[in-house]
Amino acid sequence: MRGSLPPCALWRTLSVVSASFLWLALPLVSVAAGFGWYFSSVLLRPDRSVRYPDRVRAVLDRRVWLARSRWAEQPGRWGLRWADGLAVVGPVSTGGADGQRSDAVCRPLIGGQPPPPGAQVVFEAGVYDPDPSVHGLDFVVAPVPTSLGTCPAWFVPPADRDAASDTWAITVHGRGADRRECLRVLPCLHQLGYPVLAISYRNDVGAPASPDGYYHLGDTEWHDLASAADYVLGTGARRLVLFGWSMGAAIVGAYLDRAPTASSVAAVVWDSPVLDWRATLRRQAAVRKLPATMAALAAMVTRARIGIDFDRFDLARRPPSVRPPTLLFHGTHDTAVPIEPARALAAVATELSWPLRYIQVPEAEHTASWNVDPDNYQRMIAEFLMANAAPTPQPARWHDGRRE
Numbered sequence: 001m002r003g004s005l006p007p008c009a010l011w012r013t014l015s016v017v018s019a020s021f022l023w024l025a026l027p028l029v030s031v032a033a034g035f036g037w038y039f040s041s042v043l044l045r046p047d048r049s050v051r052y053p054d055r056v057r058a059v060l061d062r063r064v065w066l067a068r069s070r071w072a073e074q075p076g077r078w079g080l081r082w083a084d085g086l087a088v089v090g091p092v093s094t095g096g097a098d099g100q101r102s103d104a105v106c107r108p109l110i111g112g113q114p115p116p117p118g119a120q121v122v123f124e125a126g127v128y129d130p131d132p133s134v135h136g137l138d139f140v141v142a143p144v145p146t147s148l149g150t151c152p153a154w155f156v157p158p159a160d161r162d163a164a165s166d167t168w169a170i171t172v173h174g175r176g177a178d179r180r181e182c183l184r185v186l187p188c189l190h191q192l193g194y195p196v197l198a199i200s201y202r203n204d205v206g207a208p209a210s211p212d213g214y215y216h217l218g219d220t221e222w223h224d225l226a227s228a229a230d231y232v233l234g235t236g237a238r239r240l241v242l243f244g245w246s247m248g249a250a251i252v253g254a255y256l257d258r259a260p261t262a263s264s265v266a267a268v269v270w271d272s273p274v275l276d277w278r279a280t281l282r283r284q285a286a287v288r289k290l291p292a293t294m295a296a297l298a299a300m301v302t303r304a305r306i307g308i309d310f311d312r313f314d315l316a317r318r319p320p321s322v323r324p325p326t327l328l329f330h331g332t333h334d335t336a337v338p339i340e341p342a343r344a345l346a347a348v349a350t351e352l353s354w355p356l357r358y359i360q361v362p363e364a365e366h367t368a369s370w371n372v373d374p375d376n377y378q379r380m381i382a383e384f385l386m387a388n389a390a391p392t393p394q395p396a397r398w399h400d401g402r403r404e
Contacts, residue, residue, distance in 0.1 A: 008346070021225040022330060024077045030274060032062040034136060035290070035294055035298075036066040036297035036298050036300065037295065037301055038294075039284075039285070039288075039290070039294060039298035039301075040280075040295075040298045040302045040305060042237055042302040042364055043215070043217070043281070043284075043298065044214040044215050044216075044217075044302065044305065045213075045215075045308065045383075046176070046203045046213075046214075046215060047176065048205070048289065050081070051122060051185065051381045052081075052082060052083070052119075052120035052121055052122045052124060053069070053071070053120075053122060053279075054066055054067060054069055054071055054072055054120070054121050054123060055067045055118070055119070055120055055121065055383040056082075056115050056116070056118060056119045056120075056121055057104045057117070057118055058104075058117050058362060059109075059114045059115065059116075059117055062088070062109045062114070063093065063106055063107070063108055063109060064080070064089055064106070064107050064108075064109055064115065065104045065105065065106050066104065066105045066107065066121070066173065067104065067105075068103045068104060068105050069105075071122075071123040072092075072105040072107075072123070073092055073105055073362050074123060074368065074371070074375065075091060075092070075250065075364075075371075075372050076090075076091055076364075076368065076372040076373065076374075077089070077090055077091070077110065077127060077371050077374060078107075078123050078124065078125065078127065078368075078371055079123070079124035079125070079127040079128075079129075079279060080115060080121050080123060080124075081121060081122050081124050082115050082116075082119040082121045082122075083117055083119075083120075085112070085113060085115060086112055086124075086129050087109055087111060087112035087113060087114060087115055088109070088111030088112055088305075089107040089108065089109055089110065090104065090107060090109075090110045091107070091108075091229070092105055093105055093106040093107060093108060098307070102256075109125065114159065118310050124369045125184075125365070125366070125368045125370070125371055126177075126180050126181060126205065127184065127371075128180065128183035128184065129180065129183075130180065131154060131179075131180070131183075132154055132156050132186055132198075133185050134183060134184065135183070135186060135190075137156050137186065137187070137190060138156070138157065139154050139155060139156045140154075140155050140200025141153070141154065141155075142154070142155040142197065142231070143196075144199060144224075144231045145227060145231070146201075146202075146208070146224045146227040147223060147227070148202055148208035148209075148210070148211075148224075149207075149208035150197060150207075150208075151200045151201055151202070151204070151207040151208070151224055151227070151228070152198075152200055152207065153179070153197050153198055153199045153200060153204050153228060154179055154197070154198040155195070155196070155197055155274065155354070156181075156186060156190060156195070156196040156198070157195055158190065158193045158194060158195050158363070158391070158393075159190055159193060160193065160362040160393065161193055162196050164285065164356050165193055165194060165195055165237070165391035165392060166236075166237060166238045166239055166391065166392045167237065167238070167239040167240070167241060167266060167389055167390070167392065168194060168195045168196070168198075168232045168235075168237045168239075168240055168241070169189045169194040169195070169196045169197070169240075169242075170197045170198075170199060170225070170228055170229065170232060170241070170242055170243070170245060170250055170266055171185070171186075171189075171196065171197070171198045171199065171241065171243045171244075171248075172185070172199060172201075172225060172241060172243065172244040172245070172248035172249075172251050173198075173245055173248050174244075174245040174246030174247045174248045174249075174272075174367065175215060175217075175246060175247035177245070177246070177248075178200070178204060178205065178206075179198040179200060179392065181245050181367070182196070182198040182243070184370045184374070185243065185370070185381065186198070188381055189241075189243075192382060192385060192386065192390075192391065193390075193391040193393060194241065194385075195237075195308060196390050197228060197231070197232055198297065199224065199225065200224075201221045201224035201225065201251070202221060202224055203215060203236040207224075212306070214226040214305065214306055215247075216306050217247060217253045217274075217277055217302075217306070217308055217313070218247060218250035218251040218253065218274075218307075218313065219306065219307075219308045219312075219313075220255065221247075221251045221254075222251050222252075222254035222258060222259065224251075225242075225251050225255045225259075226251065226259045226261065227256055227403060228265065229255070229259065229261050229325075230261065232275060233261060233264060238247075239264055239265070239266040239389060240264050240265045240266060241265075241266060241267045241268070241269070241385060241389050242265055242267075242268045242269070243257070243268075243269045243271075244268070244269075244270055244271070244273065245270075245271045245272060245273075245367050246271070246272050246336070246337060246366065246367055247274050247275055248276040249270040249271070249272075249273030249274055249275070250273070250275075250277070250313060252268060252270070253273075253275070253313070253315055253320050254312070254313070254320075256268070256320035256321070256323070256324075257312070257318075257320035257321050257322070258321075262320075262321070262322040263322055265322060265324045266324060266325070266388060266389035267324055267325045267326070267327075267385055267389035268324055268325070268326040268327070269326075269327045269328075269329075269381060269384070269385075270326065270328045270329070270335050271329045271330075271366075271367055271369055271370075272329070272330055272331065272334055272336070272366050272367045272369070273328065273330070273337070273342065274313070274337050275314075275315045275316065275341035275342060275345050276313065276314045276315065276316065276338075276341040276344075276346075277297075277299070277308075277310050277313045277314075278295070278299055278310050279294040279338050279340060279341050280336075280337050280338065281298055282295040282297055282338070283335070283336070283337065283338040284336070285298070287335055287336075298361065304326045307346040314341075315341070315345055316341055316344035316345045316347075316348050319345075319348060319349075319352060320353065323349075323354040324354040324355075324388075325353065325356075325357075325384070325387075325388040325389075326349075326354070326355065326356040326357070326379065327347070327356075327357050327359070327380070327384045328342055328346070328357065328358045329357060329359045329363075329364075329369040329377070330342040330358070330359075330360060330361065330364075330369070331360075331361045331363065331365055331366065331368055331369055331372070332360060332361065332362050332364065333363050333364060333365050334364070334365060334366045335365065335366065336365075336366035337366060339360070342358060342360075343358070343360075345358075346358035355388075357384065359380065361373075
């Protein structure tokens with residue numbers, strides 16, 4: 001045919017074009033892979049550095065003015081941490097700004113020492129430091145043996161020290177947090193009569209590192225919770241109450257699905273739970289203004305690095321095999337973990353006759369349902385636990401978290 005290329009020439013042309021596209025695509029593939037690896041590393045690597053993104057404008061008469069920001073305007077009670085201090089501030093004041101500019105936010109100082117003017121600070125959902133003694137509670141550090149070594153835990157006996165209980169509470173903090181996460185609910189659990197074990201797990205300060213040094217997003221950490229459960233059940237306890245925040249809830253979910261002792265769990269409380277890691281990665285990508293494809297790529301890279309099966313962490317599709325009465329809090333303004341999986345799980349629970357109560361907290365950020373209304377939060381926990389897992393006192397003496 002006139003004007004056509006001979007087969008050999010056509011093949012050479014296609015080869016050149018294909019090679020050109022390949023050379024153009026390789027940098028894009030490399031960049032995408034790099035983003036996926038970086039995003040995965042942010043998720044997996046323990047990072048204990050603290051950043052201070054907000055700034056104190058002025059302090060006067062137990063009031064703190066801060067540069068206006070999304071965090072400075074959070075509702076409720078918050079911890080305000082700077083390099084060498086922690087204060088507690090109350091809800092945003094609606095009063096006058098006392099000469100401060102309109103881009104300043106005023107909050108009352110309700111605990112701790114005032115931060116210095118000009119200090120760089122960070123808002124924390126946790127408002128208590130450093131351990132249960134902040135509430136005047138006696139505690140000991142209990143050495144919980146695990147397959148990797150000893151994971152220290154805080155043991156807090158019940159309010160009546162001469163009584164034991166057949167039901168213990170175990171608290172499981174979230175990723176990047178530590179045992180201090182339990183300090184907001186500890187007085188409530190203590191007054192209800194529970195012995196409380198606030199655990200650490202692999203990669204925490206003072207606990208063994210995982211063999212590869214990475215978080216495994218609950219896929220291996222649940223073994224440390226199982227060891228803590230064995231420790232508690234070894235005291236003669238018969239029932240457990242599990243309280244998990246964020247990734248701590250994913251750890252609890254994996255425990256309920258896989259542990260032989262999961263049948264001992266009488267009740268669960270989840271706060272801002274990770275119920276679907278893929279959805280959480282999509283939320284994190286959106287916060288970083290990355291396309292959703294980056295979340296999918298990060299999931300692929302993460303699975304290759306730690307061997308996690310993300311399907312097992314989609315609880316609406318794969319509910320745990322043991323499903324005790326559950327109280328689930330999630331804030332509508334959570335920017336770290338999406339609320340949609342919690343809503344989906346609540347719907348599935350109804351179909352499964354799983355006794356799960358879902359509390360949606362307006363305007364609450366990640367793990368900040370307590371902060372919005374501490375009294376109401378604690379009241380709902382007390383009512384739920386007394387209805388489903390009330391402790392039964394028994395005479396006993398205590399020694400290092402164990403009954404004598």
